[in-house]
Amino acid sequence: MIASINPASGEELVTFDAYDADRLDAMLTAAAVAQGNWRWTEVSERTDLLTALADTLRSRKPELAALITSEMGKPLTESVAEIEKCAITCEYYASRAEGFLAAETVTPDSRVEFEPLGVVLAVMPWNYPFWQFFRFAVPALAAGNGAILKHANSVPRCALAIEAVLRDAGMPAGLIGVVLVETEQVAGLIEDDRIAAVTFTGSTEVGSVIAAQAGRALKKQVLELGGSDPFIVLADADLDAAARTAVTARFLNAGQSCVNAKRFIVEESVADDFVSRFGAAVDRLVLGDPVDGATTIGPLARANLRDTLHAQVRRTVGAGATLVRGGDVVDRPGFYYQPTVLDHVLPGMAAFDEETFGPVAAITRVRDADEAIQLANQTEFGLAASLWTRPERARELTRRLDAGAVFVNAMVASDPRLPFGGIKRSGYGRELGVHGMREFMNTKTVWSAEPAPRLVIRPDEVEVFDRGSGVRTVPYVGAWNCGPNRVTTGTTVFAVGTEIPLHSHNVEESVLVFSGQATAVIDGERVDLQAGDATWVPAGVPHQFINRGDGELTIYWVYGGREVTRTMTATGVTVAHLSAGDRGAVAASGK
Template identity: 80%
Template sequence: MIASINPATGEQLASFEPYDEDRVDRLLGAALVAQSNWRLTSVDERTALLQSIADTLRARKDGLAQLISTEMGKPITEAEAEIEKCAITCEYYAANAEGFLAAEQVTAQGRIEVEPLGVVLAVMPWNFPFWQFFRFAAPALAAGNGAILKHANTVPQCALAIESVLADAGMPSGLIGVALVETEQVAALITDHRIAAVTFTGSTEVGRIIATQAGRALKKQVLELGGSDPFVVLADADLAAAARAAVKARFLNTGQSCVNAKRLIVEESVADEFVGLFTAEIENLVVGDPLQRETTLGPLARDGLRDTLHDQVRRTVKAGATLVCGGAPAGPGYYYLPTVLDHVLPGMAAFDEETFGPVAAVVRAADADEAIRLANQTEFGLGASLWTSPERSADLVRRIDAGAVFVNAMVASDPRLPFGGIKQSGYGRELGVHGMREFMNVKTVWSPEPPPRLVIRPDQTEVFDRGSGVRTVPYVGAWNTDANRITTGTTIFAVGTEIPMHSHNVEESVLVFAGQATAVIDGERIDLEAGDATWVPAGVPHQFVNRGSDELVIYWVYGGRAVTRTMTATGVTVQHLSAADRGAVGASQK
């Protein structure tokens, strides 16, 4: 039985029978069919869906946030922020998918294309029940993938709400299936032939199991696992700002985040002052009902989490650490008082283990070198926060072992930047272009054909160029600049005119035809219709014949290495690439 329990009261909200084998089989079959169609859709269709998902999330924000607060205990203001962040991430990939998916022309004959892998199994945690899923799903959908979501069994109602949001947004039926299954059913999902890859966020212990199962099946994995992030405060830091940030960094989501600042490593000369400022800031935290807007610290998500945390606190104090404040459970519900442990040393539970809850461990370092050594003295390597003067930060950042280092700021995920860890914090990346590429086949294409021919139809913006993936639109002239000496113009030829074979010594040119023409470029014959265009490299012999019944007009641009702006009938910006970039012409709407 999969149960939904309110951690603020201990009350059971709902229960669900796990899906049986037949139902799971139908989900997998539907996802495979839907994804095989989705991979063939245009980027415009995919980005339209992402925008619709963002709109749907915002329209339902109040209800979804309340569900998060009720089912896993997150304070309501943080739950609302979680939904907004999901919407922002969908919009980010909607805006950038076209560029992320564009082929990369590396040589005159060789290019790199990216293609979706297929249906990805997403095994997701409870602590950010919407964000953890959508930070995977937004780039996965943009890339053309499908998914099966196996959510944490403590948030089944959030899982079903995600399914509802996707349906309301117009996602094709079956493309992302939600499977309410028990833990022991996951192995069969991983090995099923319809699953192409696996993404998992959760504990290092479970990550090892999933990696082993997926590895045996030779399936790609992205693992975002545990963390014991250091929050390093050196003597030259702004201590007041660091203390304020440390409270948020440690106690956000009631301390239940992989990238919470769990070890506050402070230079000894300022440690007393910092601890005083830090504990004073903690007094402003409001422990209470997560549905009340003034609450800043809710309950832990499960009673067992609180028991584990309290045991870590007791063992750390027994080993010699100082209990500054807190250190006790509270109730009703699964609450734990905000806790500060000082004089924590390596070998103590709060230093060596991941503490998943509102407990801060203060570790004192003799100097900056020892602080960096202590920061790295962990099996984890997810994030790190470094507080020091800007002049010192660049050198120290390079010495910290982590997937991300934030200087004079708390660690946070951003859809524009890759997110993930090293060591026992996992491997692979989410977010940014790197996150999208994790579940794509990076395909090398070698074609010995002549340089690409660009064809532009008047009613289309797609460029067909033998696979370079460039997009552009017709244009009629360009601006000269000091840096870019280019020549543009218009040439008109009477009916039947044949332009003799010739060549030019500029790097490249683009010609757009208003009228029918036959072109011979480097011995290749090409028939052009009105509105078509072609690209001519420097030194390549070429000629044109007006084969239409009207005058032939050629709008042409002869360029140097970087034409940065053009005048066009449709108001686009065109980047004219160098000969080394043989994709020829790229364009994007202003």
């Protein structure tokens, strides 16, 4: 039985039966079929859906926010912000998806393409019931994937509301299936051949189980797990800004976030001042009913979360830490816990070593920056860190922090433009940004031995002009497989009876005869050319051009692909280059 419980009162709101095997099978089949069609849609069709999703989320923001608050307990103002962040993310990928999905040319013959993996199983947590799903789903949809959402069983109504939003925004039927299942049913979903990959956000302990199950099935995973993020305050920091931000960084969402700051590591010389400012800001928090606009901190999401947190506080104080604020369960209906501040917390204590998922701040005092970095890294987690110091000093210190992200003089936050994820036991893989989108894509190398470039111009269609140096040149007009900024062009002028020595280039060369008659010797084969004729020379092939007529010979050439190097096997011709900004030119003089 899956139950929705109001954390502010402890009242059971509604219960649901878990989906049976037949229903799950039908949903998996529908997702596989829908994704098989979706992957071939134009990117513009996918981005239109994202735009519609943003509009649908905003049009229903009040009701969706109220649903979040009633089911997991965060203040209503935070729930409204969560829905808005989902909408912003939809709009960001709608504007960037085409560029993120474009193939990357590596050489004239090769490119890298990005293709969707298929249907991704998303096992999502309760603490940000809409945002956690949309930050995965939006880039995954833009990439051409489908999904099965297994949401946390404490937020089933949010899961079904997500399903309704997707449907009403115009998503193809079945492309994202929302399933209500018990924990023991997840393994079967992971093993199913219709699931191509798995993404999980939640505890490290459960993440280890998910990783093992997906690993046995040889399926790609992205794991965003626990964190014990340090908030480092050095003596040269702006203490007032640091203390004010620290309170938000710790107590947002009642401290129930993997990237909430949890360990406040403060340089000893300013620690008393920081604790005083921090405690005063904590005193201004308003604990109460999350639907009340004045409330800034609501209940924890479940009774067992509150009880676990209280036990961690008791063990930490028992080990010698100082209780500065709070430290007890609130005597009222619901799952409330007092905003708590612990000082003189040391390694080995529960609040330092363990992830504290609730409104508890642990303050650790250090001698200097070196000890601060050492203790910040002294954790099994590595999700993110916040560093408060002078900007010019921060550059060196950020390199020494073991974390997936470091925010300097700011609190840690996820951003649709930036990759998000951790190291060590905080998981692996990334969400968001182009890096997150490509986690669930096949990075495919394509090698295509296309014919070498041939020019498609005629002499009378190209303006030939004198650059003032006696060398006649033409502007670049185009060749196959050549990026516009990686092409060298120019003309070579031969007097009667002269020839360019046998030589080779590391790139392809296209040649057009402007005037006169030439003999091209390419890899030992002689080819007679006259005005209007074009030929090409593959990279690395020895060749030469000979004026075989009675008048001046002028040829136009294009080197394509990368910087040109020459291997001359004879001398007697002077080769001169203009700058790359002038598109390049070459002149040759005979013996």
